[in-house]
Amino acid sequence: MTKITMTVNGKTRSGDAEGRTLLVQFLRDTLGLTGTHVGCDTSQCGACVVHVNGKAVKSCTMLAAEADGADVSTIEGQAAPDGTLNAIQQAFQDHHGLQCGFCTPGMVMSAAALLKDNPKPTETEIRHYLEGNICRCTGYHNIVKAIMAASGQDVGAIAAE
């Protein structure tokens, strides 16, 4: 075991990790931040997406030790301290961007990464960016709508295909 330290949602957090401890295990089991989900554990589904030094990564396919000293953002850091949802989270609620909600933490974190680089993405760009996030309720349509809305764009033009 080695002690590792990282900034998580603005707070310094430390804990012990083995070499093989995955970042998602460290976040969930060591730090108790269970908002980040493990879906496939094979870097396909994206339920575990968090930001490391501002970049979206699949935390099931990154070692915790690799994030030693890094700045990590998770779904728990998205809402305001008083619980007020951020624009993306609110848009997911307004546009029914989730059914069971299992994929939602990863969807929101991927959406946040997209909008940081591309504040007004097209529908095509959103769908392309979410290729690494799988929703088994097949809720993609409303997820895309939510991200369009969160970026301040009209969602009326998006029709079901």
Add this chain to the structure above:
Amino acid sequence: MYNFEFVKPATVDEAIAALREEDAQALGGGQTLLPTMKQRLAMPSKLVSLGGIADLVGVSSDGATLTLGGATPHAVVASNAGAYPALAALAGGIGDPAVRNRGTVGGSLANNDPAACYPSAALASGATIVTNAREIAADDYFQGLFSTALDEGEIITAVRFPIPQRANYQKFEQPASRFALVGVFVAQYADGVRVAVTGAGNDGVFRWSEAEAALSGSFTPDAVDGLSLSGDDMIGDLHGTGAYRAHLVKVMTKRAVAACN
């Protein structure tokens, strides 16, 4: 996965020293190695992360050659390799955004997955793979499925790509994995055209020399019409037969040439 010792050196020399230990393994972005270790198909005693070596990350160009640091993530190549647009586009089409933020060019080339994208770019560009010990021409580097000229404990520090006059990469994507079912990289240089194929060959990435000759004569999609490849030399699996892949190689080659023109 089995446990291991994790080290993250700050210099290439320290990494090489750490890799001398038996069963030590270099770790790039881990987007292939970590899933492999989870399946217990690999069990290194020590992982030597290359992610802490600042010298290994970067994109630079002198106009004639584009150089990538060995540990440069795909996303960085996609947004910074504007001097070689086809290469930037290839990097931007690997996996998904989160995978591109971690996976590295050196990791992809060292692994030499027969369906990976980067080997086709390196081979079609006549790239030079630079390691801590030597420089290896792409034509000598790829040696079959998951097999390269790298020695034990040798790491890729940079890759130099001669910038072509025109180039394009066409990937027929396996939609679940987003690896290439077939990918064809076509690059036109002053002294001729090079065509490299990934995802298809039984022995991994290969140059399609007949297409190179035809396209060096006439750089048009129609130039390869009379050519064909044998399905017997192609990978056949549940995603496509060898004959299907052989057909796709030609289709993707024509599309790549069309996109150049």
